[in-house]
Each structure stands twice: as structure tokens, then as C-alpha cells.
Amino acid sequence: MLTVFFIGTAGSGKSLLTAAFSDWLRLSKQDVSTVNLDPGVLSLPYSPDVDVRDYIDVGSIMEEYGLGPNGAMIAAADMMAEEIENIAKEVEDLRSDIVLVDTPGQMELFAFRASGPFIVNEITKGPKVIVYLFDAVFSANPL
Numbered sequence: 001m002l003t004v005f006f007i008g009t010a011g012s013g014k015s016l017l018t019a020a021f022s023d024w025l026r027l028s029k030q031d032v033s034t035v036n037l038d039p040g041v042l043s044l045p046y047s048p049d050v051d052v053r054d055y056i057d058v059g060s061i062m063e064e065y066g067l068g069p070n071g072a073m074i075a076a077a078d079m080m081a082e083e084i085e086n087i088a089k090e091v092e093d094l095r096s097d098i099v100l101v102d103t104p105g106q107m108e109l110f111a112f113r114a115s116g117p118f119i120v121n122e123i124t125k126g127p128k129v130i131v132y133l134f135d136a137v138f139s140a141n142p143l
Contacts, residue, residue, distance in 0.1 A: 001092075001126040003099045008133030010105025017133065018102040019046035025098060033096035035087075037119070038104040039076040040069065048102070050090045052076075055083045073106050074113070081115035084122045091124055099124060 004021075006014040018034055023046075025032040036048035039056040056079050061072040080087070091099060101123065103109075109116055120128065 001096060001099060001124055003101060003124040003126060003128045005101045005103060005120065005128065005130045006133060007103050007107055007111075007130055008105070009107060009135050009138075012105070012133040012135045014105070014133055015041070015044055015046070015102050017131070018100050019044070022046060022100050031095075031097040033091070033094040033099050035091060035099060035101045035123070037080065037101055039080065040073055040104065044102070049094055049096075050087060052080055052083075052087065055086065056080060070106070073104060073109060077104075077109040077113060077115045077119075081118050084119055088123050
């Protein structure tokens with residue numbers, strides 16, 4: 001099982017690439033599954049096979065702990081780490097050759113917190129690849 005993580009800034013196209021790449025792989029007769037790891041996303045351009053929102057509700061976290069959106073996303077990342085066994089079992093049960101993982105736009109949740117590398121290491125045991133997306137607007141004008 002090859003796992004491909006799409007990471008990048010908010011609005012860089014991670015969800016759209018997940019949708020388009022999974023469609024293309026399916027047209028190419030590849031066995032592919034999609035995983036949404038963004039607990040704060042309201043809608044997606046694909047139907048994830050595994051969805052962290054089935055485990056974690058950012059709105060409930062905000063309400064229960066009196067947090068704003070950013071604080072709730074940090075708490076959600078830590079809660080996701082606590083649920084990773086269940087999430088990983090769901091992914092494993094799919095038995096796909098390729099797993100595409102759509103991550104939150106708040107890259108710091110994966111890059112700079114202990115829960116991020118833990119989630120990446122535990123979600124699947126096979127080889128992993130990261131595809132980093134950068135917003136084209138910033139690519140054209142770095143200022």
C-alpha cells in the first residue's frame with residue numbers, strides 16, 4: 001500500500017488534487033482510496049473513503065473547550081492522534097494499492113506538532129510519499 005500525503009497552504013488545491021488524482025487513477029484501473037484528515041473542512045470535491053470528521057467535530061471542540069477555530073484545529077490534531085488506531089484500521093480494511101491523504105491547510109499541525117509525524121507514521125505501514133502544493137499566486141509573486 002503506497003500512501004500519498006497532499007500537504008500545503010490553505011487554498012493551494014490539496015482537496016481538488018485529491019479528487020482529480022483519485023478519478024484519474026480509477027480511470028487507469030488503479031485500486032485507490034481517499035482519506036480526509038481535515039476535521040474542519042465543510043465540503044469536499046470527493047467522497048472520502050475514510051473521513052476524520054466521523055471521529056472529530058471541530059465545532060463541538062470549539063463549543064466544549066471555548067476555543068477559536070485555530071485552537072480547535074490544534075486540539076483536533078491531538079485528538080486525531082488519539083484516534084489513529086481506529087482510522088488506520090479503516091484504511092487498512094480498504095486494502096487499496098494507493099491511498100491518497102488530504103490534509104488540513106494549517107500545515108503547522110503536521111509539520112510542527114508531535115501529533116503530525118505520529119499520525120503520518122501510524123496511518124499506514126507501507127511506503128509514503130509527500131506531495132507539497134504551493135499556492136500559484138505566491139509562486140508568481142513571492143512578495
